[in-house]
Amino acid sequence: MAAKRLTATVAGCAAAAAAFAGLTACAPQGGADAAAGYDAAAAQQQAPPQALSDILGESAAPVSSAAPVRLTTALKGATIPKMGKVVTDQDGWVLYRFDKDTAKPPKTNCVDKCAQVWPPALTDGNPDLSGVDASVVGTVQRADGTRQITLAGWPVYRYIGDPKPGAWKGQNVGGVWFVVAPDGKKNLTCLPTPAPTAVEPPAASAPAADPTATQNGDGGAGGY
Template identity: 40%
Template sequence: MSFLRRKRWVLAAVACVGLLGLGGVVLSSGEGPAKAKPETLVPLAQQSPVAPPAGMVALINTPKGKAVADHQGYVLYTSKKDRVSKDGKAVSSSCDATCAKTWPPALAESGMPIALPGIDPRALGVLVRPDGGKQITLNGHPLYRYINDARPGQPSGDGVEGIWQIARP
């Protein structure tokens, strides 16, 4: 499957998941809506959520302005310690072992990351980590999550140790 076809398929799947989430309830039986009884309705909150695949990157609004986020809506960060070449390619990640427990790398589980609206797909890339993981990069900067962000859209890692900053397009 070509990259463009895969991208269209993934975007369509994400849109479908989003539309299901807007509905509020879903029929739990095979009956159509006209035959459904109230007791056959199951609130979405009680159903198993369908998470989009890791490796998707989106632009979201946060209390600190627009930010790049992962497939679950968590804010992504860059480190001032990471090395980027003059041509904008990631050279290395400075965050290994202990650091990665607090700042886990944003990984693309299946090849290249997928840009959702607001993100230029040409700005995305991957850096192969020593453990073989494919870390997502934005304009050559490796991306990370912050484990102390308790919920999606919370940018509490911005400015930590004067090193970490919100990733922006």
């Protein structure tokens, strides 16, 4: 279904700097900084939780019951060191958007191997919202019948390469994956350079094909 959209100004990129300096300043951290929780002051100002079903009504169909799935039960606006405003799930995992998806209309192009590396944020239609405006939240139906959360029309995902909640190693992976801000726009505050390469899918499910290939072909190394 079509998602509601919010017009917002994308946060400006960090001022131009030498490539090495950019890499040093923006390198995702796996330690205490990146794992920091939500900004306490910002959390006190966040809107009270809202159920997505209240926004979308009966059109937010439940996910497929064919197999157990990990649901995203909350969307939380948070402030992460060096990166700034982000959206996380109920466990603090940072969420991302994919340039090869579309927002008008909402459509996900991350399937199969891609979805093993970038698990979609699936919903039963009832995630709580905190610090995320209800007007930008929606869902899109995936090919397997599950429903994925969208922000400003863009489907959102986790990244298996993030070592812990609050980490954002998925930023700028393949030049097509970006941390999503609470308004659904790309957070471009920090862009690690050169663009990182995506981690491999879990060994048990990794296909024998070229691991740099993408579902749509033109992503190059780490493009999925």
